[in-house]
Amino acid sequence: MTDERSSAASDEQRSDVHDPAGDATADASAKSDENEAGEAFTIADFHDASQQAGRPVLTAAAVSRALELPHEEASDRLETLAESGSLERLSVSTDPVVWYPSELEDLTDRERVVVFPKRREIIVDRPDQFTRAQLSQFAHLADANGEDGYRYVVRPEDVWSTPHDSFEDLARTMRQALGQRSEPLEEWVESQWDRAHQFRLVTHEEGYTVLEAQTPEIMGNVARQKLDEEHVHAPISETEDWVREGSEAAIKRILYEAGYPVQDHRELASGEELSIDLNVRLRDYQQNWVDRFAEAGEGVFVGPPGSGKTVAAMGAMAHVEGETLVLVPSRDLAQQWADAMVEYTSLEPHQIGQYHGGRKEVRPVTIATYQIAGMDRHRSLFDDREWGLVIFDECQHVPSDVYRRSTHLQSKHRLGLSASPIREDDRQTEIFTLVGPPIGTDWEALFEAGFVAEPELEIRYVPWGDDEQANAYGSADGREKYRIAAKNRGKIDEVRYLLSAHPDAKAIVFVDYLEQGRELSDALEVPFLSGETPHHERRRLLEEFRRDERDLLIISRVGDEGIDLPTADLAIVASGLGGSRRQGTQRAGRTMRPAGGALVYVLATRGTREEDFARKQLQHLGRKGMTIREQTVERDAE
Template identity: 30%
Template sequence: MTKPIIVQSDNTILLEVDNPDYETARDAVLPFAELEKSPEHIHTYRVTPLSLWNAAAAGLDAEQIIGSLKQYSRYDIPEIVLVTVKEQMRRYGLIKLVREGDSLVLRSKDPMLLAEIVREKRIQPFIERAGDDASLVVKPNLRGHVKQSLIKLGFPVEDLAGYEEGDRCDIGLRDTSQHAQPFAIRDYQVSAINAFYRGGGPEGGSGVVVLPCGAGKTIVGIGVMARLQTETLILVTNTVALRQWREELMDKTHLQPEQIGEFSGEKKEIRPITVATYNILTYRKKKNEDFVHFNLFREKNWGLIIYDEVHLLPAPVFRMTSEIQSKRRLGLTATLIREDGMEADVFSLIGPKKFDMPWKILEKSCWIAEALCTELRVELPEHLRYQYSIARDRERFRIASENERKVEFAKRILTHHKGASVLIIGQYISQLEELARIFKFPLITGATPVSEREALYGQFKRGEIKTLIVSKVANFSIDLPDANIAIQVSGTFGSRQEEAQRLGRILRPKKGENRAYFYTIISANSVEEKFAHNRQLFLTEQGYVYVILNEQMFGERFPA
């Protein structure tokens, strides 16, 4: 039988989708390569230094990666690829950061490498002095800065300098939740906790856990807290997510209400367990002034800092994180993709990827819902086609996104799934307001007060409201377990991250058939097609297949 992959000398891997070994080959390649293109028959992956360093940090070695490539490769692997894999895998751990007495020390088995590094101008400000032949002493409190600079030079540091224990906080897990439901941490969540903790040694204690939306990343965070028994600062995307964390902590642990603080625009409570929003941390009165609330990182002797949705971490929080490297740091995310290209900063400042579970494996185990993805291509009306043809690129995208004919197709999808719990999601407020006016469904945007949002989400959860129209405020950390249909009418250009998060809104396991439906409505023969393809890359990498329908095909499947 013909093998499914072709490895090319430019470090790309071509994977044949129609090959019987496609799925097993894809799962073998995913831990060390990134998907770039995914047309119908051949998917293209790229092996990058960062993808290899993450693989090394997760415990893979060069022999295992080369073994996987040889197992599935149709032809001999180019020598340059073998050299690249071996060299980049060797680089992780080539420089180690350790603590010797009161000093932070960079050590390497290659003294010439350290001699080369110390001559780099961008590294010199962080070095206090040379140690012996194989070490450099790092200036106090510049642990993050030196790691950040070294990774830009192509040398990821293995940080073994250890962590402060933080003040103790007793965190016990319940066997039965406050809602009288049996509670136990799932096997894969235990594996994620163990991968982060690593027996409490310096090899653990910082890094990122990647799990699909709906797979219980919050429970992993709570499990790590229970393992460490320490005061914890939890950073989240918004106030609704903050209160969901608080509810989960109350529901799944024996923590008392007075032990959990809310640090947001509304409240400034600092307790043994404090949940804060990124927005409040990055608040400042004027652009050139200091961030008012950054002292929260030092208000208590935190033993753990949890970064929820770490792929959204704002740049100022990165800068602060570089100065608190002695704290244990856990990043939680559904995807490590950052549209700003700062994945290397996540690696060096939060930590490498410690655990990653393919979405389809959890789907097969029924821990998340099976998702059927459909892209519907709708023609622009005549009067918009001329307007589109003379517009600039950015204007073209908005015209295509707000195509008024999307409304009639959304209506037909709603009729087809009558009685389902539906989210209509979009980017442009004017478009969403028009949908709310036509359908008479409640609308949630960034301008909706938090109390009103929580009330509407509560009504949706109880089944009192069957359809919500939501802007991008619902992209993240919104727990709506019964939502089983999502209709996306517009999005943020080619954001892979957003596509994954929006699908995630409907992935929590369902009663009965455990199936969810994700519809994307785009304008045919427009820039939306190109952006839609890019948005779908991450989900394609996870094994999802989009069914593409034009208007005629849609009419056959969804008769009016």
């Protein structure tokens, strides 16, 4: 069991005060007399008190009243029983210590917390939303559906990005979440807290940037060992270095990788003021994201598709009230951002510009593609304007060599958005050094609260459609094996079967290969939307799907991130599991909306490497709280 700070604990405290069982009964008096005569206090005595109180968890005060013992004596006897293993104790932050029988551990449905300080792991059985919210402020949810309960890991970066003003505030949150004080864990967390406050970037009174260290030792032994003339001009003092213009992001990244995140306190220009009001009320967790962003001045909103990251970003815009640059992966997303801003904010269409291959407009709010913003011939247009806020949509792209050039743009505030900030090249830490620390709510909490519907996800292992492909697979090598398995023609029959099993569903079929998409398009007589589809045709097809004028689309990789797909009831992933874990998140996420009842089927050719890809690439979704089933298709191909 863990800290009972919930209303249940408060109710228990009130019932202790007004409990009619506090009036001594004849049986209780007799029991008290026996105890005063020197007879040992046993678990049976505790059960008697528990029966009178009508609950299995008691404070020492409740035992004292029920058995007519002095409070101090009741506490001593409870301690003795605890030492013998018959009772367990729990310190509650808003209540006295409570006691319960040890065997209750195996019977209770209440949450329980176990801390492993050396591994910096926290195992929680049946955590409530309050506990998860507290844990998310200093720990990472590593596994959400294992037999051993929810597994949290406290990593350095979790402590570095905690939204607390002091270590004392952070320690208080930890004790509330854990229901206890773990001194070894707190000592390690405090050491990481100190690391996160050793360096900071500030603006000198003459306008240039200075790197400051807490002590001469930390400056000499860390910063001046890691940085060179590419990053700093010269020392100003024992604890200050003059920073070369444009090297701020590199300094932050280098020191972050050395284990010392830099606090950015530069007085950056906020741009022209721009009044922005929201036309929609933020959900509680979205408001929490915005509040944490407002406190830090930067960050990355991390949440599942459908959790409203775009709307929350507009909440951040309303907070900053400055000219804003939004960077997106494609022109389709640029148009969708523009439409959403008109719908959800007080901005007028003439205040919103788009800058990409199709349009060239720089306005108080400008939406540009990463590629354009990183080109030398266009960058001056963005560099010359003082942005109050730069938003990096799908910011998992930022560490790539092409996209990261856009992070050199200076602004007072930076905000990233990502459903899954995972990179197969393990450069995801760069996302948080180039943009800001992660800010989010664990997926399971959003599933339980009903804000996002948890889709049912099933991996279906499909037999070969014909012997020709099966034989080709057997003689192929390396990547070619995966390609043949992914394009298994037996999947066409399986897609037909799944669509017929859900005749009323709006469905999206994902493919990785153009040839496979065309084959499915011909077989099902439905459009295939790919990178070759003209932009106006894409918009028409997607709008027809949104308006329920069309209930089935086949989509290539262009649907993973480049466009905002409409909500679907059914998603069938016919191929694509050889891609990234992020791709699995995006495709499964196309059904994550509040409506509920969504289904995701992932097809993998039975007995091939595609089976392993399917399990591996979707494993992290299971750790986020999604339930994943597996089914072998026995039906023979016709």
